[in-house]
Amino acid sequence: MTLHDTEPGGTGRRKGAGGEAREALNNDRATLYLGDALAGMERFEDGSFDLAIADPPYGASTPSLWRLRPDHGLSGFGGGWKLAGHQWDMLSGVEGFQFTLTWLSGLGRLVRPEGSIWIHSTYHNSGLVNIACQILGLEIINEVAWYKRNSFPNLSARRLTASHETLIWAHTGGPNNRVYQFNYEEVKAASFAGDSLKSPGRQLRTVWDVPNNKGPDELLYGRHPTQKPLRLLSRMFMISGLRGGKFFTPFAGAGSEMVAAVRYGMHATGFELDPGYCEIARRRLADASLKK
Numbered sequence: 001m002t003l004h005d006t007e008p009g010g011t012g013r014r015k016g017a018g019g020e021a022r023e024a025l026n027n028d029r030a031t032l033y034l035g036d037a038l039a040g041m042e043r044f045e046d047g048s049f050d051l052a053i054a055d056p057p058y059g060a061s062t063p064s065l066w067r068l069r070p071d072h073g074l075s076g077f078g079g080g081w082k083l084a085g086h087q088w089d090m091l092s093g094v095e096g097f098q099f100t101l102t103w104l105s106g107l108g109r110l111v112r113p114e115g116s117i118w119i120h121s122t123y124h125n126s127g128l129v130n131i132a133c134q135i136l137g138l139e140i141i142n143e144v145a146w147y148k149r150n151s152f153p154n155l156s157a158r159r160l161t162a163s164h165e166t167l168i169w170a171h172t173g174g175p176n177n178r179v180y181q182f183n184y185e186e187v188k189a190a191s192f193a194g195d196s197l198k199s200p201g202r203q204l205r206t207v208w209d210v211p212n213n214k215g216p217d218e219l220l221y222g223r224h225p226t227q228k229p230l231r232l233l234s235r236m237f238m239i240s241g242l243r244g245g246k247f248f249t250p251f252a253g254a255g256s257e258m259v260a261a262v263r264y265g266m267h268a269t270g271f272e273l274d275p276g277y278c279e280i281a282r283r284r285l286a287d288a289s290l291k292k
Contacts, residue, residue, distance in 0.1 A: 021271075024278050030258055030268040030285045034278045037250030037271035038102060047112035050181065050245035051266065053236060053257045054107060055120040055228060056100065096125060100132045103250055108136050110248060113173035116141065116180045116240045120228065126166040138170040141180065146232065148212045167208075169240070181240050190238060192231075208235065222280040224254035233260035241266060255281025262290055 021035025033040060107117050117138065121129050133140055144167040151163040171180035191200045195209040210232045214223070218230055237260055241247075247261035252270035254277055261268035262285065272278040284290070 024272075025282045025285055027286070028267075029262045029290070030270075032252060032255070032258065032269075032278065032282055032285060033271045034273070034275060035271055036273065038106065040271050041103075041106035041110055041250065044110055044248075046109055048246065049110050049248040049269070050112060050115040050242045051117075051237075051240055051261075052107045052111050052115070052248045052250075053118045053120075053233070054103065054249065055226065055251050055253065055257065056103065056125070057096075057251075058122050058124045058226075097128045097132070100125065100128050101135065104129070104132050104138070105136055107248070107250070108138050108172050111172050113171070113177050114179050114181060115242070115245075116169060116171040118236050118240070119168045119170070121166045121168060122162070123166075126168070129168055133168065133170050137174050138172055139175050139178075141169045141171055142206050143168055145207045147207060147209050149209065150211050150213065167236070169236075181242055183239060183241070187239050192235065204239070208232070210235070218256065221283040222254065222276070224256075224277055224280070227254050228256050230256060230260055230263075233257055234264065237261065237264040237266070252281050253277055255284045259284050259290065 021033055021040065023031065024034045025032040104117075104119075111117055119129050130140065130143075146165045146167055148163055148165070151161060153161055171178070173179060187204050188202065189200055190198070190204075192198050192210075194211065197205055197207055197209055210229065212229055214227065214229050218227070233256060241261075241264045243265035245266050247258070247266040247268045249257040249261075249268070249270040252258060252272035255270070255272075258268035258270045258281060268285070270281070272281055
């Protein structure tokens with residue numbers, strides 16, 4: 001499969017030069033490509049997948065160096081503090097919107113009308129994602145606030161501490177074809193340890209109390225700076241997954257979405273650009289202890 005070369009780090013951003021992609025892993029549970037998802041998606045037929053999860057760049061990185069107030073009271077945060085500065089995450093508004101339209105349009109074509117799409121976002125890009133869904137005719141089913149009780153403190157003392165991310169759940173059928181997968185009874189009966197907002201027999205709300213901690217098994221082969229915890233991803237699969245179906249992610253990173261898909265019982269396909277992160281994902285997916 002011939003794909004375009006892109007910026008490193010699991011973003012799907014093009015550098016412009018062409019490059020040969022390769023299969024990093026292909027077994028009965030998952031297919032992982034080292035390459036550009038924007039080009040790779042063109043090789044799949046319409047409606048090839050039952051579910052997709054996208055964890056795109058948020059545009060949250062900055063080259064800034066903050067110098068904290070002497071009285072900030074944060075243990076271990078003296079002097080200058082370098083903020084997240086991932087080159088692949090530095091998107092302008094126009095560039096970010098064009099990029100969002102491109103990959104979301106591809107997902108809208110690949111996911112069948114009975115399936116759905118989940119998108120990770122923050123205040124940096126959630127508005128772009130929402131507008132892009134409306135432009136592309138993807139109906140938003142729910143907007144979920146993922147509350148992170150152990151979020152990183154605000155270092156500048158100039159704004160509130162960001163303590164949530166936004167998850168957008170959408171489907172490709174539009175308002176006239178609302179037949180998307182929703183495992184309502186399973187979700188209603190479920191309980192989640194530590195989430196006081198959900199008890200068995202109660203409907204799941206759109207605010208989720210899910211710590212961002214990762215277990216030792218999730219970090220065994222390395223980590224990605226925006227890696228999501230499996231306890232969060234497994235909830236998304238419980239809601240809209242299809243056991244025995246096909247899952248796709250365009251920004252695989254360290255492979256968490258693909259691991260969650262395999263554990264749920266779906267065949268996972270994903271693309272990752274950075275060789276280091278791709279190797280982490282490959283090792284996780286090849287691990288013999290991964291549940292089928």
